[in-house]
Amino acid sequence: MEEKIATETKEIVSMPRLGEQAPAFEALTTQGTVRLEDFKGSWLILFSHPADFTPVCTTEFIGFAEIHPQLKKRGVELLGLSVDSVSSHIAWVRNIEEKMEVRIPFPVIADLDKKVATLYGMIHPGESKTETSRCVFVIDPEGILRAMIYYPLTTGRNMQEILRLIDALQTTDKHKVATPANWKPGEVVIIPPPNTQEMAEQRLKEGYECKDWYFCKKKL
Template sequence: MISNYNINNVAEPVQRTECVTIGRLAPDFYALSTFGYIRLSDYRGKWVVFFSQPMSYTPVSTSEVINASRYYPEFTKRNAQFISLTTDNIFANLNWVYDIYLKTGIHVPFPVISDTDKEISQMYGMMNSDRTYEESVRDAFIINPEGKIMAILTLPITCGRSGYELIRILDSLQLTANNNLYTPADWRLGDPAIVPPPANYDALINSVNTASSSGLQCPFWYLCLQNTYTVEGTNGAVQQNFCQKCKK
């Protein structure tokens, strides 16, 4: 339940007028989950992948929760926490994760929120009157350790998310946060990354003149690539270059 209290101490639903967009603080919530009551702000200091499932016991959602559970160790290595949400009640969600365990042997290692009153879904814009389905869609929000939304992915209920792609996006966000580097199309951890382009003419000339001595590859003056296998990683360890072509 997300509520404010008026002068008579009567709960009133929170009304949000602003859009939930990249760069804004993620709306806080306190909600019942398969791990008990949780508060989003308690995860400050960690990256959070907050993703919705329209309902429990649906085929695409089940495949996503299994996939997220298998990828979970990779996210914990990156100081990241999963939080999932459905609009079903807590007993349905508990039965669902238990059914997944019975069929696969996988214990779902992250909380699944029961948003039965749909207040969290509405706060995050997962449910709009102009959408085809009444259920929440497949939204995923990647939230940084300061509580800001850094990425938003929205998919129809018919399309499951890729755990690999979520990791790729998280790696990109962490590389930018820690090293001020951008990532090109199809980038993977360890691939060369983009140095921010010069912001003025003097910086442009300096960049062109020093590119070779700086070890940069610049197919265009505004696109210079830097090897990242010697860049400090998120935990202070040197990241390894997993892209073989980049080692040549």
């Protein structure tokens, strides 16, 4: 049997990890050169899209523009990214405003050299070797990466889920609680489970709504 010699080398790509400092960068955007540190003190949603002038991405940009005021109220900034030039971004953003009557208020990174995309593991060669997948990175005011969402090229993201995620993270920080499946603001939250037997016995006497020692909820 003939032996096949591998001709392709596999690139090892680092991925950012939750709970760690988000990778620092400086990038050219539609609103000038920005650094990650410029967003310190605010929450940041860094998101990528595959390419300018494509239909799913256009619906997503409109979606992000629509939730922008709600994000601002929550102290969240938006920063888009794709492997396109600033001129292409400007042309596309102007086209969206002209044809769809939606103004894009947030900056978009022109990541032509894929520097930021590589730092954040936004390119998934199984899908595309040249385009960024639909990634969302939620970075907190201290620069810690708090959540990541990855969607494939074919599937537009759900803006309400992104808002819900921000609400859940901010509620967790403010009240030191967790949030259950499908949680929405105003609904009961989860008390973090006890770490010791003593705390477990105590938990059931603390007046929470409990199914058992490890599963207690409360209203905020």
